[in-house]
Amino acid sequence: MEKATVQTAGFAKTLRLPQIVALYIGAVIGSGVLLIPGLAAEKAGPASILAWLVMSILVLPMALTMGLLSARYPSSGGVSTFVRTAYGDRFGNIVGWFFLLSVPIGAPILSVTGANYLAVLLGWGDTQIYAAAALILTAVLIMNVLGMHVAARVQTIVVALIISILIVAVVAALPHASAAHFTPFAPNGWLSVVQAAGLLFWCFIGWEAVTHLSEEFVDPAKNAIRGVLWSAGIVALLYFAVAFMTVATHSYGAGISAAALSVMVQLSLGPVGGWIVAVTALFICIATTNAYIGAAARIAYALAQEKIAPRWFGLLHAKYRTPIGGLLFLSLCFGVVLTVLYAGVIDLARLIELPTATFFATYIGGCLAGIRLLRNHRLGRLASWTSLVFTVALYPFLGWSALYPLVIAALLLLWQKRMEKRMTA
Template sequence: MSKAASQVPGLVKTLGLPQIVALYIGAVIGSGVLLIPGLAAEMAGPASILAWVLMSVLVLPMAITMGLLSARYPSSGGVSTFVRNAYGNNAGNIVGWFFLLSVPIGAPILSVTGANYLAVLLNWGDLQIYVAAALILITVVLMNVFGMHVAARVQTIVVALIISILVLAIVASLPHASVANFTPFAPHGWMSVISAAGLLFWCFIGWEAVTHLSEEFVDPRKNAIRGVLWSAGIVSLLYLAVAFMTVATHSYGAGISAASLSIMVQLSLGPVGGWIVAVTALFICIATANAYVGAASRIAYSLATEKIAPRWFGILHAKYRTPVGGLLFLSLCFVVVLSVLYFGVISLSELIVLPNATFFATYIGGCLAGVRLLHDSRAGRLAAWTSLVFTVGLYPFLGWSALYPIVIAVILFLWQKRYKKTA
């Protein structure tokens, strides 16, 4: 691929270090912080805290790999550009489509999750839930139409609110912490810690999303890796603090683990705590959806310039120079996915495994690219190999959803073959 293709013209460098950190945090901290600490504690008891420490260490090489690659190859193509530079256009195009076809499913799931937390407090029915979910997605799409500088500023404010609310939840629960809640430390045996670690992986996915915004970084060589390190530290500290206080207050157990954060907050704040968690959930879903919608619209733009996606995917807004073609594609998909969920054609739990699989496949592609492209950096090579072994080792445990990326690759291969014949 030529240099001109790898550096797609038209996007504006507007993202400084604070915005980059906010985008990373917003992409990584998902609804898992509301659910997983309690579920992990129920699975492994107080020893689940060791699983959080383990995962915080293991995902760091993955984050560093993505940061180093973004610094060297800033592009709206993100991981697909890294793979393209390492293994050629066909491999890069496949990884690009992996990511692009994750977000049309993943973003509606996030919006419905956020709406559901409000629904519990407001006694909403399905119609109100899905109207609220649609409004969340419309808000995120409009922010990205007006420019990443607008979306990034909003993201910075939202992430600051998320951090403030989580810190409030941690501090409010301190009076109810007890050393007695740490015994027995491993009630279900030490293997339960490994099982809990596998569950926690989903809380740390998101580093790949911001790579698609790296072309808009101000000084990517300096800020990409700094952004990764700052955000990785903040995310790990937040997760560890919430998980520790969940155990210290024993805010988990049969029937309450999925609402552990709400239970923990309500110990001190009562019903107001329920509202705090609901607002937190809403902010988290908006922040995560914002990061992924911005990234996916840019990969759509990049694929269009590579002539591996419909030409209209590459349309830029005349004034704001934002990828409105990609945003239109995502919006159409959102309508379809929300409709399918609303009419009960498929459930959230059945649907969520599909984007998980394509995100996983995207990571594997990025790690493979890192192995080749970061060969001249000792730290980069070590980070890439560590994250590659980690992701490949976990991939078979995805079950039947592991076939979804394979189906996408086969369809794209057949489409490319037919395109070459007719060209």
Template sequence: MSPPSSAKSPRLQATLNLPQIVALYIGSVIGSGILLVPGLTAEMAGPASIVAWLLMSVLVIPMAITMGLLAAKHPSSGGVSHFVRLAYGRKAGQLVGWFFLLSVPIGGPVVAVTGAQYVGVLLHWGDLQTYAAASLILIIPLVMNVFGLHLAGSVQTIVITLIVAILLLAIVAGMPHASSANFTPFMPRGAMSVFQAAGLMFWCFIGWEAVTHLSAEFVDPRKNAIRGVLWSAGIVSALYFAVAFMTIATHSYGGAGSAAALSVLVQRSLGPVGGWIVAVTAIFICFAAFNAYASAGSRIAYAMAQAGEAPKWLGTLHRKYNTPIGGLAFVAVGIAFSMAALLFKTVSLSQLIALPNATFMATYIGGCLAGTRLLRDTRVGRSSSWISLVVTLGLYPFLGWPALYPLAIGILFMLWSRRRSLSARHSGRPPMRPPQ
């Protein structure tokens, strides 16, 4: 019998059924990666990249199950950092938080430039025009966040619908132009390129942790969390594989076109109109994605600063709107450096995307490690966690030099923590503890 409502504090209602859970997972996983990665991996490994797509489509299932089980068993808005904190302690959880925070200033420009390139290909823009458009995609959400505005949930739902519709359009539009001749030579750059492509593909399969903060609102979470990730993993994998297959079968990649392969694919049947449909959708997708990144990153910075896990200035709030301008300023400065590096060709887009890809992969390694402890009481959880951990660790070295980025963050985090502890010891104050 339920206690009277007056006897308990208000609780979130369990209103999310299986179809809604599946839609949420699909929307969290499919994003800007589908606009960029199929073309880049095809250029990187040739037709053999389809092997990597097939491999990742299968191996992503235990990863999704691991995150789904963790969400069902330990629902929290802290996501993977919360799971890691439970399994390995406060500092390990803090480090995972830093992984996410230092991904945003690099991942944001990757998302924005990807969207701008889809318009640039149609209008034959040069670098300055493309990066000016990308800057608008970044600046507008940052300004919106200063005023405390966010994209409505209904708009995000429209984005999900548009993404799936465009992917289906691209698959159907490419069919008349597919040719088996485009699969030869099959492995022009050797077997190693296939593993390198698989590492880059990880960018497309992140997001399973994003829905964990809603797990308290799942109807029958222990059952529907697993069903939700299985259905969504199957749908996401099928869509990605189909788009990647058609990109290769129609040879819709190569040179500057690799970064806008989806547009090239659709234009083969629909012409410029199809290109504009994809371009407008790409801008919308990338804008919505960065709005979410900027909002989450700035608020994580604020929460970490408040808990004494980050420099105090990151916790600065706007006097009037009470929004985390310290975190937004950090994101903005980081974005400026990343955009400059891209504009002056210090790094390429495919090289830059590898940095946040590495931190996300490190985050998932932490989540899988947490799963081996927190899910060891169930055979499915234990097996999924270990399979995901082995696969992620196996792919990690193929990231190349970007694999050092999370390691550098870890070293800086340890140095900062040690300096803060020494400072607190000399001042006679105990180090701040995060709220429980």
């Protein structure tokens, strides 16, 4: 490896519209497409498809807010830069750490999820599962060391495969679709549709991740918005198609909801369908992990430049000009998290609550920044307010994990005050 140096110059602009769209789609389409359509259908019955329609519309303001801010303020700091510009360094730094401390937990969870789908087919035990998860993370880290142009090209290929496989899954299920499966339409009442909509929110988180790559967009003023609109449309269509066919084939209920996609595919393709879903799961986890690792490494770099993170977080590779300081930090965290999971100290279901809370807090910060920074943009102002009301209303339903961002903020504020006292002493 070439010698690493701390740099202050920005990153090379290598991401064009196709790569931007692929990064957005990869960040947003996560394991939710494998789990949530069946769970939502079990909760609300055929009426769950209305929840998918409503959520596809409601998340558009959130995507637009992130896209408009990226177009105006392209930066590796992403949402933290938007908040810093709107409300000052202190709050910008807090939001930056929210995001940075989400990925070291979230990425290992994704890699273990992908490895688990293979484990079901190959009969793996825990050792093989966690070894495969470590290999997934290592491969993505290496791609990001080589450069975002390499990672983005891989992302484009992976996302194309994901889209192709999901289309195959939907088409393969068509012969088994029946109008009879849509009655009764709302067996659990209309309130269940609202509850299902809250569940679907998790399928649409991810727009904030790509804001951290906006400094590397070619023509961000144009491509950031185009990227958001294209990816939002594609994501909504894919989710709705899978959800619709899940209901149309009644591939949910009686303990099979969590594996609805696999059940639906196997109606026509048999055991081969299980492999299709396993490959899809692996691709999805790689794509999402790639987007978030790239984003987190860059926020680590940005925080180092702001002197609110260790100086070595700002290391750039001398040849590839990639944020290897941030990637090294992530690597160390991944090792710890995988070890904790492997040892059974905490399970995936509990652990995933923590990054969910910090992602939520990041969105709230981004929406607040949008209200101030986009106040002279009619659509941007409306999108920011809509997103803020939506996310704040859902935040209390996170439960105890909602305290995680508050603890991070409190510790960071105490550390900042301590540093300020040292400087004035």
